[in-house]
Amino acid sequence: MCNIQAKNSPIKRTDDASKGRQVDCWRVVTNGNGTRREAYEFKLRVTIAASGQGRFGEELAFARDCQNSDAVPILLVLDPTPNPRLTELAEHFRQSGGEAYVGLDAWNHLEREAGPTMAVFIENYVAAPIKQISTFDGQLLPFGAQLVGQGNIELRIGAHTCLIRRHEDPALAEDEEQ
Template identity: 50%
Template sequence: MRKNPSRLTAEESKLLTKVMTMGLGTTLPVMMSPSELAKLIGVIYHDTDCGDELKESHPQLWEQIAPKADYYDLPEDWFLEPIHLEPEQHVALIKTGEEQIEDFTTYLRCLSELHKRRRKYRMILSAQPMPTMIQVSPRSLVEYGTTEPQALASWLTWRKFFYDLDNRSAQETGYLFEPILAAAIGGEQKSARAKVVTRSGDATKGRQVDCWKVLPNGDTLAYEFKLRVTIAASGQGRFGEEIQFAEDAFNSGAKPILVVLDPTMNPRLEVLQKAFEAKGGRAYLGEEAWEHLEAQAGDVMSRFIEKYVRRPIEDISRFETEHESGGNRKQIDLLDLHASYQRDQIVLQLGEYTRNIKRREDPALSEPEENDTPIEI
């Protein structure tokens, strides 16, 4: 049967749906317009220094989608401004990118996932309701009498509001962090239902795998990604599960690989490292972890990891410095905080920096979305 060049294949249609939409059945769905997707592709051409190739073949299109700066320096509204596109030109642009840029499809999947999560969190900042007194007033018992009731009511409300925002930020980052790294190094996340790794002693129960990768020689790798390993007293059961992961992966015929981006050593991390190595695996920590990820990713996707994951984390982390009292304790010199709330906006002042957040509360966000479960990052 002869292929129709104007029709999307099943895989191309699946990719288009994947990159343009997120959470359509949730409270805060995200759907990119063709113009927005085209501009995101323009960012990829900018990142990979391939803009001249597109400019040569489609000069008018390139003029519309060429970013004037790196992604994080672009105003969010730039992506939302419509441009003139011919019908299905954004689809043709994807096909052109696949021909001109190595690993284009993977880059597009990762960048679109980051972009959609940022879009969603922008909506969360706008729509997350302020807590009600019935939610926070019982918490006054441990502080009542320490300050005036009106001030305490405001303190409890602001504190709960910031907690809600931080919790949703952690959730969105958790949903984003692992899939991006997995895709960038040529693997994919596997749910417990897939049973690529099963529990030792009970093959009917699977384990979630952050990244499952099959090598050309047929060997399989089962990755566990972590930003850090803490020595917190809570989560004893969770830590036992992390130790068990190495054995379960080994017994399932896979090599367990631990990747921890924060190299700060502590007894728990040392135990976890030894558990992976005892089962024929490897543990990559800190700088070695970044080097491993970038080596596995290849030239183009290592550029993505560096630009979109490593550099932002390091840029923020540089404000944390050694505490004068020693003991390897680090802290940040916090800027003074002032927050004011009006019905249509919140104004945050951090030192000399001001941020205005437009507000349009959505009461539905008072309850977590169906798939919103806490994720440790």
């Protein structure tokens, strides 16, 4: 089950059990060893900037709340860019009896656990678009805008240009402006 809202969540907050915690994906696995309840936390990336805005404590509390709710916390971070907050978060999930998968390990975990049909979906509709976006390597293309001719605007992004021609609609002008 994906995206369980806090009010219906099986994961309760340790500091206030009357409140639940949002879960990105909830899975109950039954095998020869019994039943295992898993609570997934998905992240595209973990950055120092976002983590420094007071949310990092919440990220750490998720793993603890899962453990105290008899669930295995599982962290999936698709972007492997290393930073101290990511290392700390992954370690906290493991110390709370959970698992953490980062980068290629996260993708492999998704494909392995999803099965063949969902693995194709993940590759085509999640992995491929992210890879395509990532080809920009953080470099922004040159951008410019200038006034051209009689009030036209020319936009430039890299080698591409777009001319926006000025068009006045007399019906929209007030008498004083005519």
